[in-house]
Amino acid sequence: AQRVTQPEKLLSVFKGAPVELKCNYSYSGSPELFWYVQYSRQRLQLLLRHISRESIKGFTADLNKGETSFHLKKPFAQEEDSAMYYCALLIPFRGFNKFYFGSGTKLNVKP
Amino acid sequence: GAGVSQSPSNKVTEKGKDVELRCDPISGHTALYWYRQSLGQGLEFLIYFQGNSAPDKSGLPSDRFSAERTGGSVSTLTIQRTQQEDSAVYLCASSLFVSSGGNEQFFGPGTRLTVL
Numbered sequence: 626a627q628r629v630t631q632p633e634k635l636l637s638v639f640k641g642a643p644v645e646l647k648c649n650y651s652y653s654g655s656p657e658l659f660w661y662v663q664y665s666r667q668r669l670q671l672l673l674r675h676i677s678r679e680s681i682k683g684f685t686a687d688l689n690k691g692e693t694s695f696h697l698k699k700p701f702a703q704e705e706d707s708a709m710y711y712c713a714l715l716i717p718f719r720g721f722n723k724f725y726f727g728s729g730t731k732l733n734v735k736p
Numbered sequence: 737g738a739g740v741s742q743s744p745s746n747k748v749t750e751k752g753k754d755v756e757l758r759c760d761p762i763s764g765h766t767a768l769y770w771y772r773q774s775l776g777q778g779l780e781f782l783i784y785f786q787g788n789s790a791p792d793k794s795g796l797p798s799d800r801f802s803a804e805r806t807g808g809s810v811s812t813l814t815i816q817r818t819q820q821e822d823s824a825v826y827l828c829a830s831s832l833f834v835s836s837g838g839n840e841q842f843f844g845p846g847t848r849l850t851v852l
Contacts, residue, residue: 631778634778657839659840659841661841661843668843668844668845668846669779669827669829669843670843671840671841674840709778711778711779713841715839718784718791718792719786719791719792721766721767721786721791721833722767722833722839723767723784723791723792724767724769724829724831724841725781726771726778726779726781727778728777728778728779729777729778729779
């Protein structure tokens with residue numbers, strides 16, 4: 626079963642419009658959640674993590690345990706936000722922790 | 737270097753040949769992951785190492801795929817009798833096991849494999 630679900634493969638918005646990339650997870654305990662981003666011709670890198678409660682490049686994400694969601698939001702999208710975004714979950718696995726990634730959402734911000 | 741490195745960066749091979757991909761994780765990182773990223777697709781999990789053992793090999797697509805890790809450091813992913821559908825970017829990532837907080841997975845630049 627998928628631990629992390631990103632229902633949208635592709636999301637297209639116009640510059641200046643709000644954007645929300647959806648992420649739902651499957652875990653009954655207290656998870657660690659992350660958003661990773663991959664810009665064109667760059668390596669995958671951490672964007673933000675829920676425990677830091679930070680805003681990076683104008684993006685925020687709130688953990689909703691009731692809905693088991695960790696949606697990524699930005700009020701005004703910029704063209705440079707165009708990238709592939711992955712939601713990731715870190716949970717216990719056989720005495721250690723293991724990362725689970727969603728299938729990714731490609732964000733296309735149009736001028 | 738401080739980051740995860742992978743070699744080769746590009747590999748072109750003929751169908752039926754074996755290939756070996758290498759990953760050098762960040763020093764001290766106990767966890768190492770291999771993923772596959774096909775054109776226009778998302779991340780596909782292949783295998784997870786904790787130290788030298790692999791508690792989760794469930795993502796390996798067939799018995800032509802194998803991986804090992806020695807000395808808790810370098811890992812090699814071997815694909816035997818390559819097929820055209822094996823063409824993809826193979827990503828390696830490593831992380832430090834921390835009981836709570838501070839976890840982050842660091843990715844390498846990937847190896848682009850093309851099977852002709």
